[in-house]
Amino acid sequence: xxxxxxxxxxxxxxxxxxxxxxxxxxxxxxxxxxxxxxxxxxxxxxxxxxxxxxxxxxxxxxxxxxxxxxxxxxxxxxxxxxxxxxxxxxxxxxxxxxxxxxxxxxxxxxxxxxxxxxxxxxxxxxxxxxxxxxxxxxxxxxxxxxxxxxxxxxxxxxxxxxxxxxxxxxxxxxxxxxxxxxxxxxxxxxxxxxxxxxxxxxxxxxxxxxxxxxxxxxxxxxxxxxxxxxxxxxxxxxxxxxxxxxxxxxxxxxxxxxxxxxxxxxxxxxxxxxxxxxxxxxxxxxxxxxxxxxxxxxxxxxxxxxxxxxxxxxxxxxxxxxxxxxxxxxxxxxxxxxxxxxxxxxxxxxxxxxxxxxxxxxxxxxxxxxxxxxxxxxxxxxxxxxxxxxxxxxxxxxxxxxxxxxxxxxxxxxxxxxxxxxxxxxxxxxxxxxxxxxxxxxxxxxxxxxxxxxxxxxxxxxxxxxxxxxxxxxxxxxxxxxxxxxxxxxxxxxxxxxxxxxxxxxxxxxxxxxxxxxxxxxxxxxxxxxxxxxxxxxxxxxxxxxxxxxxxxxx
Amino acid sequence: xxxxxxxxxxxxxxxxxxxxxxxxxxxxxxxxxxxxxxxxxxxxxxxxxxxxxxxxxxxxxxxxxxxxxxxxxxxxxxxxxxxxxxxxxxxxxxxxxxxxxxxxxxxxxxxxxxxxxxxxxxxxxxxxxxxxxxxxxxxxxxxxxxxxxxxxxxxxxxxxxxxxxxxxxxxxxxxxxxxxxxxxxxxxxxxxxxxxxxxxxxxxxxxxxxxxxxxxxxxxxxxxxxxxxxxxxxxxxxxxx
Numbered sequence: 001x002x003x004x005x006x007x008x009x010x011x012x013x014x015x016x017x018x019x020x021x022x023x024x025x026x027x028x029x030x031x032x033x034x035x036x037x038x039x040x041x042x043x044x045x046x047x048x049x050x051x052x053x054x055x056x057x058x059x060x061x062x063x064x065x066x067x068x069x070x071x072x073x074x075x076x077x078x079x080x081x082x083x084x085x086x087x088x089x090x091x092x093x094x095x096x097x098x099x100x101x102x103x104x105x106x107x108x109x110x111x112x113x114x115x116x117x118x119x120x121x122x123x124x125x126x127x128x129x130x131x132x133x134x135x136x137x138x139x140x141x142x143x144x145x146x147x148x149x150x151x152x153x154x155x156x157x158x159x160x161x162x163x164x165x166x167x168x169x170x171x172x173x174x175x176x177x178x179x180x181x182x183x184x185x186x187x188x189x190x191x192x193x194x195x196x197x198x199x200x201x202x203x204x205x206x207x208x209x210x211x212x213x214x215x216x217x218x219x220x221x222x223x224x225x226x227x228x229x230x231x232x233x234x235x236x237x238x239x240x241x242x243x244x245x246x247x248x249x250x251x252x253x254x255x256x257x258x259x260x261x262x263x264x265x266x267x268x269x270x271x272x273x274x275x276x277x278x279x280x281x282x283x284x285x286x287x288x289x290x291x292x293x294x295x296x297x298x299x300x301x302x303x304x305x306x307x308x309x310x311x312x313x314x315x316x317x318x319x320x321x322x323x324x325x326x327x328x329x330x331x332x333x334x335x336x337x338x339x340x341x342x343x344x345x346x347x348x349x350x351x352x353x354x355x356x357x358x359x360x361x362x363x364x365x366x367x368x369x370x371x372x373x374x375x376x377x378x379x380x381x382x383x384x385x386x387x388x389x390x391x392x393x394x395x396x397x398x399x400x401x402x403x404x405x406x407x408x409x410x411x412x413x414x415x416x417x418x419x420x421x422x423x424x425x426x427x428x429x430x431x432x433x434x435x436x437x438x439x440x441x442x443x444x445x446x447x448x449x450x451x452x453x454x455x456x457x458x459x460x461x462x463x464x465x466x467x468x469x470x471x472x473x474x475x476x477x478x479x480x481x482x483x484x485x486x487x488x489x490x491x492x493x494x495x496x497x498x499x500x501x502x503x504x505x506x507x508x509x510x511x512x513x514x515x516x517x518x519x520x521x522x523x524x525x526x527x528x529x530x531x532x533x534x535x536x537x538x539x540x541x542x543x544x545x546x547x548x549x550x551x552x553x554x555x
Numbered sequence: 556x557x558x559x560x561x562x563x564x565x566x567x568x569x570x571x572x573x574x575x576x577x578x579x580x581x582x583x584x585x586x587x588x589x590x591x592x593x594x595x596x597x598x599x600x601x602x603x604x605x606x607x608x609x610x611x612x613x614x615x616x617x618x619x620x621x622x623x624x625x626x627x628x629x630x631x632x633x634x635x636x637x638x639x640x641x642x643x644x645x646x647x648x649x650x651x652x653x654x655x656x657x658x659x660x661x662x663x664x665x666x667x668x669x670x671x672x673x674x675x676x677x678x679x680x681x682x683x684x685x686x687x688x689x690x691x692x693x694x695x696x697x698x699x700x701x702x703x704x705x706x707x708x709x710x711x712x713x714x715x716x717x718x719x720x721x722x723x724x725x726x727x728x729x730x731x732x733x734x735x736x737x738x739x740x741x742x743x744x745x746x747x748x749x750x751x752x753x754x755x756x757x758x759x760x761x762x763x764x765x766x767x768x769x770x771x772x773x774x775x776x777x778x779x780x781x782x783x784x785x786x787x788x789x790x791x792x793x794x795x796x
Contacts, residue, residue: 295681295685296681297680297681298683298684300671303649303667303683304671306649306653307649307652307653307663307667307670308663309653310656310657310661312657313658316654316658320654323645324643327645327686328645401641401642403607403637403641404643406606407630407635408630408658408659409627409630409658410658411627552609554607554608
């Protein structure tokens with residue numbers, strides 16, 4: 001037990017960079033502003049949390065009037081477990097098999113199950129942080145508004161603490177079995193990608209399955225029958241039902257039965273994972289380390305052919321960015337895959353009739369006002385192209401290799417432009433795939449799609465520059481796992497928040513221009529001019545600050 | 556030609572003085588060895604020379620140009636190899652060499668000739684088309700060295716270049732560096748291997764706690780410390796606390 005706790009403690013400190021943060025803040029007194037920024041960020045999130053509580057209160061009242069109050073818990077638990085499943089599989093795969101500390105951990109006098117248990121503990125803490133804001137407010141609103149007794153609160157805490165255990169342990173079992181059975185040695189990137197795609201497709205079909213195959217009458221029946229909604233969403237994953245019924249009933253029947261079921265199954269699956277770890281973990285890991293590389297010498301002619309092209313510096317940078325991004329699975333998933341997959345998922349949702357938000361979106365687009373149609377479509381295209389981590393992790397992705405960018409004889413301004421072109425290319429792909437979805441799935445005419453795409457492309461240039469500036473201000477270069485550079489990078493979240501803020505400012509500008517009497521082509525042209533001006537200014541500023549920032553970043 | 560004048564660099568807001576008033580010059584044609592215990596300020600000095608870190612005070616000139624006022628001109632004539640070969644793992648060896656040749660503007664024909672030569676010298680030809688992530692530590696070190704050599708710069712700055720190299724590759728590197736300096740180029744390199752410094756360097760500097768303890772030819776260092784001492788003994792004497 002002491003060995004497990006030591007492993008867990010060290011893994012947690014490594015995961016959250018606690019030692020480095022302590023060194024920087026206390027010893028170097030360097031990143032004090034970061035602590036302040038974090039506190040400000042938390043303060044900034046507070047109004048949103050308050051709003052979320054209010055919305056949940058409203059939802060509770062509506063559900064209660066239909067006799068469906070428990071559905072609030074089921075929905076929150078299901079949403080939390082969905083998030084855990086989506087993020088968890090990546091965490092499990094990279095933590096169990098692809099993290100760089102494995103070679104060190106394997107050499108320690110610790111049993112395989114202890115190593116896996118420590119890694120599981122770290123993923124668990126990460127997952128708590130991922131779902132806390134989604135799940136806990138729902139538990140609080142339900143507990144307060146349903147006037148639950150005191151015994152509800154420890155039970156709610158228990159449900160929250162056990163929430164990630166079943167989906168994560170199942171992911172772990174699946175991953176370990178596959179790593180043992182499939183010879184992944186040289187194909188680990190492919191394996192990671194294929195696994196992720198299977199997961200995303202699975203989630204998509206699960207979502208479609210919730211509503212897609214049911215008639216409106218059937219859906220209505222679910223909404224009107226007592227507890228029907230909870231059953232509808234929970235039938236895909238029974239632990240959601242067990243947990244919500246346990247909270248609804250508490251210690252009176254049938255609560256204890258659900259308590260035993262929920263806790264018992266969680267413990268059983270966790271034990272199964274540890275047992276499997278003892279049998280399978282090291283064998284899969286050793287298989288991965290046995291990398292038989294077949295080297296092939298190139299002929300002199302082939303070698304000369306590979307060196308035949310001399311590229312300009314900005315093209316070399318662009319090509320480097322493209323290759324590094326698309327050959328690192330986690331970067332690829334957050335770049336090109338996301339700008340194609342997200343619109344594709346939207347396409348299938350709209351075609352299947354699932355997803356109330358898409359229906360609402362269709363209504364807005366079908367309102368007959370072409371200007372509104374164009375502007376909303378442009379916002380959708382911008383979301384497809386820019387709400388990903390490509391631009392906002394462009395410097396962070398270089399990690400410990402950033403020294404190369406500092407020593408090469410290419411002006412930072414030109415390096416930044418090469419990087420901009422790469423990020424913008426990904427944004428353009430997103431705008432194009434979004435445009436196709438709007439045309440093919442929503443039936444939007446070309447007369448709306450084309451100006452909307454043009455507006456999105458110009459606004460996309462602006463947001464790409466803004467996102468890059470966020471990362472340039474404080475790139476995360478000390479990562480050991482690429483996941484930290486993009487998925488656990490604060491810059492990506494901050495940039496997304498800024499993007500949403502700027503889209504909102506554009507919306508305010510639209511209202512202002514309409515009040516000023518502009519409409520139709522003149523209004524769209526004015527918006528386009530504003531976006532072009534913003535893009536030009538942001539690009540100029542980005543290029544201008546590049547030299548100063550490159551000099552200050554200590555690689 | 557590398558010139559450092561009164562260079563200072565501190566960390567933790569002045570609490571740790573990594574380099575303290577360092578002044579030295581490495582003329583063209585000279586192999587200059589930079590020695591010092593761990594944490595003495597060797598890597599910090601090297602990083603300042605190549606522009607990765609900025610000195611707090613003092614100036615650094617490469618081929619007569621200030622590396623902060625004319626950074627691109629200085630970088631264009633300098634190739635650097637770090638102590639740890641951290642490079643783009645997802646590129647192949649060939650792609651890495653092509654990238655370096657592109658950003659340094661090496662003409663296509665010359666880069667092909669040089670790449671062929673160095674890949675063969677370092678026995679990397681059969682691995683060049685594979686991703687760098689499949690390379691061993693030594694192979695990574697060799698591909699970084701090949702990237703530096705493909706540029707054929709006037710100034711080489713190498714931080715512990717022999718670490719991880721097999722004896723044959725280390726020998727080839729030493730020969731190449733000697734030839735480079737004989738053609739009038741400059742080599743500034745750090746090492747922990749006293750034997751290499753003793754046999755290979757024209758001049759040696761010893762840095763201790765950020766300050767220059769000694770600088771000169773091996774004979775000059777011997778005279779300073781007493782007759783017929785080995786470099787190891789001189790080093791231990793000068794860096795003893």
